[in-house]
Amino acid sequence: MNKRIAVLPGDGIGPEVVGEALALLDVVAELYGHTFHYDYGKIGGHAIDEEGTALPAETVELCGKSDAVLLGAVGGPKWDRGPTHLRPETGLLGLRKALSLYANLRPVKIFPALRDASTLKPEVLEGVDLLIVRELTGGLYFGTPRERRTGPTGLEVVDTLFYTEAEIERILRLGFELARTRRGHLTSVDKANVLESSRVWRETAERLAPEYPDVELTHLLVDNAAMQLVRNPRQFDVLVTENLFGDILSDEAAMISGSIGLLPSGSLGAEGTLGLYEPVHGSAPDIAGQNKANPLATYLSVAMMLRTSLGLPEEADAVERAVACVLEKGVRTGDLAQPGERVWGTREIGAEVRDQLRGGVRHGWQVTI
Numbered sequence: 287m288n289k290r291i292a293v294l295p296g297d298g299i300g301p302e303v304v305g306e307a308l309a310l311l312d313v314v315a316e317l318y319g320h321t322f323h324y325d326y327g328k329i330g331g332h333a334i335d336e337e338g339t340a341l342p343a344e345t346v347e348l349c350g351k352s353d354a355v356l357l358g359a360v361g362g363p364k365w366d367r368g369p370t371h372l373r374p375e376t377g378l379l380g381l382r383k384a385l386s387l388y389a390n391l392r393p394v395k396i397f398p399a400l401r402d403a404s405t406l407k408p409e410v411l412e413g414v415d416l417l418i419v420r421e422l423t424g425g426l427y428f429g430t431p432r433e434r435r436t437g438p439t440g441l442e443v444v445d446t447l448f449y450t451e452a453e454i455e456r457i458l459r460l461g462f463e464l465a466r467t468r469r470g471h472l473t474s475v476d477k478a479n480v481l482e483s484s485r486v487w488r489e490t491a492e493r494l495a496p497e498y499p500d501v502e503l504t505h506l507l508v509d510n511a512a513m514q515l516v517r518n519p520r521q522f523d524v525l526v527t528e529n530l531f532g533d534i535l536s537d538e539a540a541m542i543s544g545s546i547g548l549l550p551s552g553s554l555g556a557e558g559t560l561g562l563y564e565p566v567h568g569s570a571p572d573i574a575g576q577n578k579a580n581p582l583a584t585y586l587s588v589a590m591m592l593r594t595s596l597g598l599p600e601e602a603d604a605v606e607r608a609v610a611c612v613l614e615k616g617v618r619t620g621d622l623a624q625p626g627e628r629v630w631g632t633r634e635i636g637a638e639v640r641d642q643l644r645g646g647v648r649h650g651w652q653v654t655i
């Protein structure tokens with residue numbers, strides 16, 4: 287199979303984890319007889335430095351010609367003081383919008399080997415398998431006006447939470463559809479006790495529910511959802527929520543599995559359109575360039591890409607198995623290692639996963655998981 291992948295490494299640890307992910311994809315290609323072409327694009331802070339914009343037009347064009355997009359992360363302190371239009375994050379938001387990627391899927395699973403790394407007690411973790419469906423092209427991150435202005439008492443600032451009913455309906459429908467393919471439970475997370483947008487969100491969920499009689503719908507206010515996620519995450523199957531809420535809840539949920547360095551994501555538009563795959567974490571400036579970043583979230587994002595956009599489920603399974611096996615062998619980056627345990631670097635854990643993938647596919651050897 288011949289596929290074109292747009293590769294946007296970005297800033298900070300982005301190039302490190304994406305570099306490892308491509309080395310892993312090369313092994314997938316070698317083992318299964320595929321050809322993956324990588325077309326590199328600029329986005330974020332380094333694009334600002336080199337092109338004067340966080341999202342050069344060529345990057346959007348490149349993505350449009352690809353079968354899938356793999357992204358690292360954008361941002362860093364160097365660009366934090368810039369004006370809004372010259373901030374790395376606007377590049378990523380702009381790309382999501384330009385590609386109409388309205389749904390961001392963030393699965394949270396437990397690797398049995400990592401029970402110790404989770405902040406939760408082992409008995410609470412048993413059987414956790416949840417999916418956060420985050421609306422990605424609307425809400426507070428995209429509403430206008432967004433501005434600073436001078437009012438009667440001095441500086442005033444405005445961010446706008448804007449949704450159309452149609453935007454709310456399409457993400458909720460996806461939530462119902464995904465719940466239907468899993469355990470049949472959808473939790474819609476909102477702040478309907480305060481926000482008008484959330485009231486429409488809840489009304490829309492109620493209106494759609496009769497069309498999905500096989501799905502049990504529950505509503506939860508976002509503050510309670512944040513608490514329930516760490517109290518008893520096993521109660522959740524699919525959570526569907528607004529852009530900002532989903533952003534925050536997914537970082538929180540990362541700690542159920544043990545580290546933000548483990549959580550993958552896939553962003554999708556209408557059926558048959560391009561998908562963008564990226565780890566949930568950011569550019570981690572505090573560890574950038576030190577061979578400390580955990581590349582597993584990016585590997586698991588690659589697995590999502592193989593399965594969803596490239597139609598290669600067997601290859602996706604093999605990557606996920608290789609990751610699980612390496613963890614089972616006790617290989618840990620610093621974010622996962624317990625006090626006193628050996629710490630592997632980004633490149634070293636990368637080599638372990640590649641070896642495991644080769645061994646698993648060629649010789650069928652793997653650690654029992």
Ligand SMILES: NC(=O)C1=CN([C@@H]2O[C@H](COP(=O)(O)OP(=O)(O)OC[C@H]3O[C@@H](n4cnc5c(N)ncnc54)[C@H](O)[C@@H]3O)[C@@H](O)[C@H]2O)C=CC1
Pocket residue numbers: 299303358359360361362363375378546547548564565566567568569570571572573578579580581583621
């Ligand atoms: N999708 C994206 O490109 C995102 C970009 N950002 C940007 O990233 C920059 C840093 O943001 P932070 O709030 O620090 O969030 P962050 O996710 O980059 O880092 C938070 C903490 O987690 C650690 N961490 C993150 N990824 C890791 C990995 N793979 N392995 C080991 N440890 C990891 C970091 O070292 C840090 O201590 C900011 O400029 C922010 O805007 C933040 C989130 C997402």
Ligand SMILES: CC(C)CC(=O)C(=O)O
Pocket residue numbers: 375376378379427533566
């Ligand atoms: C630009 C930010 C909204 C990125 C982020 O935090 C995320 O998508 O998780």
Ligand SMILES: [Mg+2]
Pocket residue numbers: 533534537566
């Ligand atoms: Mg985030």
